[in-house]
Amino acid sequence: MPTTVEVLADAIKASGTDFIVGHPGGESVELMEAARERGMRFMLMKQEVAGAMLAATWGDITGAPGVCLSTRGPGAANMVNGVAHAALDRSPLIAITDRYSAPEQAVGLRQRIDHIAMYEPLVKWGTTVDARVVRQQIARAMRTAIAPAPGPVQFDMPQSETTKEAGQMQVEPSIMPDTLYPDPDRARLRKVVSAIDAARKPVLLVGLGTFWDNASDEMVKLAETLGAPVLTTSKCKGAIPEDHPLRAGCIIGGLIERKLISEADLIITIGLDAVELQPKPWPYTTRVISLANTPSLDGLVPAEFEVVGNLKSLLAALSDQCSGGSSWGEKSAATFRTDVINALNTPAKGLSPQRAMEVARATLPRETIATCDAGASRLLVVQKWQSYAPREFLTSNGLGSMGYAIPGALAARIAHPDRPVVAFTGDGGFMMAVAELQTAAREKLPITIVVFDDSEIALIRVKQELKGIDRYGVGIGGIDWESLARAFDADAAVVETENALQDALANARHTERTTLIAAKIDGSGYVDQFNALREL
Incomplete structure (x- = not known):
């Protein structure tokens, strides 16, 4: 036994x-x-x-x-x-x-x-x-x-x-049951359909529940039916392909998305989990309909209607029953994307983190899976990196923990052994997971790691500056990146220009070894970027 x-x-x-x-x-x-x-x-x-x-x-x-x-x-x-x-x-x-x-x-x-x-x-x-x-x-x-x-x-x-004989059961339980969900009752959806059809400017706010029910395609179809712009949480990048004309961008709990959402006459949240949002009071008076696979218990989002069910079935039913919407979605989404780009285009002396991200996205293949660490650079990675399918962008958002990018990238490499994987991290977050470079080498899980080297814990320095406090206790610096990588049997490149970064990323694509790219960046624009995008 x-x-x-x-x-x-x-x-x-x-x-x-x-x-x-x-x-x-x-x-x-x-x-x-x-x-x-x-x-x-x-x-x-x-x-x-x-x-x-x-x-x-x-x-x-x-x-x-x-x-x-x-x-x-x-x-x-x-x-x-x-x-x-x-x-x-x-x-x-x-x-x-x-x-x-x-x-x-x-x-x-x-x-x-x-x-x-x-x-x-x-x-x-x-x-x-x-x-x-x-x-x-x-x-x-x-x-x-x-x-x-x-x-x-x-x-x-x-x-x-551990080695005791396991007890027997007359009928052994199924480990992963095959769960079936019946189609929603059309009559019970009538009020919700009427409310959606009455809206001229609906907007979709999309959260993690969309992934739990594998409902991304159905969400995109509903957006297209309604002509609605789509904002996702950072964990849901790729739920709508980020080159889709209705994709606006990411909810970051800041000022910049309020203009778009406030222009809407209906907010439809889809699988939105309050843990994905900033801990602030809900700032909108616009009517809200919540579509979710679990009831909301926190009361953060004041929904007039809360429809609970399997999102794949529910969104498909709504797409079939709702009438066509207005054409405001594509224009408003494009305007929002432009506003974000302009807010991030701060001047820099040397390689800026925003240009580093643009170079990375232009150089790496479309099917690249990206992971992202917590820190000042995360704001830029979330906005500048584009993902085109669910779970192609991976980060720690609910906890927001540093040290995530490298183990997250190793998991992606195990799940997708034939696709390129890149980990974006600050120098502080990298040092919290540096030992896993050895894991990447030993387990033959080659990944590309881009470290934003600004020689400091930049997010805390930004907060010090915004509060009028002198920079103190946040310095790192002095890391010999090439020697460090060599010690862990990885390749390395230290870059200070856009062309050098492009070359390093291109070279990393053609090797079966982990590559560490230290991008020496000028983070002086972080304060202006945070002020433009989000209150701290």
Whole structure:
């Protein structure tokens, strides 16, 4: 009969995830061995937080929960930030933490932390693995992790349970059930259809729920039916191809999008999760219709109608039932895009971050997948990089954690081994994940990393300047990028001009090695850009 870890490994593989990542402890080795016997991959990460971010991003891209693990005590504590990312960025994840067996846990002190209590505020469900019911536990974990809104589940795995014979069930639960959604009732949609048809200038605000139901195509069709401009959250870049004439840009919770949204006579939010928005009161008095796959519990968006259901079915039904809209969408979207470009075109001495992004998008292939770190440069990456399909732009937005871009890029490379992957990060965010360069080399996951080297934590410097505080405590600088890359068996280029950046990116396309490109930028325009786009 199979053991506990064999049941877990079988379930993980059956879900569509054929690897586990993390930094293991003594209690993890039996699970690793069970995975190896099933042809699964184990990737040793250098930091537990990076492992959790990688696994969470795999969950974003594929819909199957990523799986990460850590040793007890310090490993479990270090993994918290990665699990927090999965929680606030709505990523399906199963996080496994080693634990002493029950007698040692009851009386021991060394490396003993109450993992369940520590993770409880962050996870959708946490439990201690028990061989007698492990089949039911893993089935519940899979369903909980992927159910809207997706998120993390935590397993505490005592040493005593790993090789015990797993309990039997008369009927074993399905790991990833095939869920069917009936078509919406046309009569019950009549009020919503009437409200939409009455609008002359509707605007769509699109959030993560659109991805959870694989409803991007249906969202675009509704936008085309209504002639409505589309604003997405930063996590939803690519939900509408960003060269589509109705694509306006990204919601960043700032001043610049208020002109467009305030001109609308109806706001239709689609799968919008409040965690994607800035923590500010809703600034619009315009009528709102919410289309969502989970009810809103926070009350942030004051919707007159809230229609809850599978978005793929719901949006298709609305496209069929709504009459054609006005032609205001393309013009208003184009005006918004121009306003953003003008706001970002600040003067610079040397290579500006905005021009660096324009060069990168012009040089890299259309099918490139991009990841983006938190920091001052994120504002520019979000606005300047264009994505053309769902989940081709990956970032930490709900948590907004630095150190995301590199593990996120590794996940993208695993999911799409034949497509180019680029990670955009500041020098501060890069240093938080620098050890994973070794993971990229060892696991043969070549990625291109573009580091915006401004020798500082620029976002904090911007806030200091806006508050009239002298620059202090934010300097980095002095990094020998080429030597650093060489130490991790990666290629490197240090660039200071647009032409040099273009050449470095082009060269990186033709190698199967990780390439680190340090772009020496002038970030002096950040303050004006933030003032133009968003209140701080």
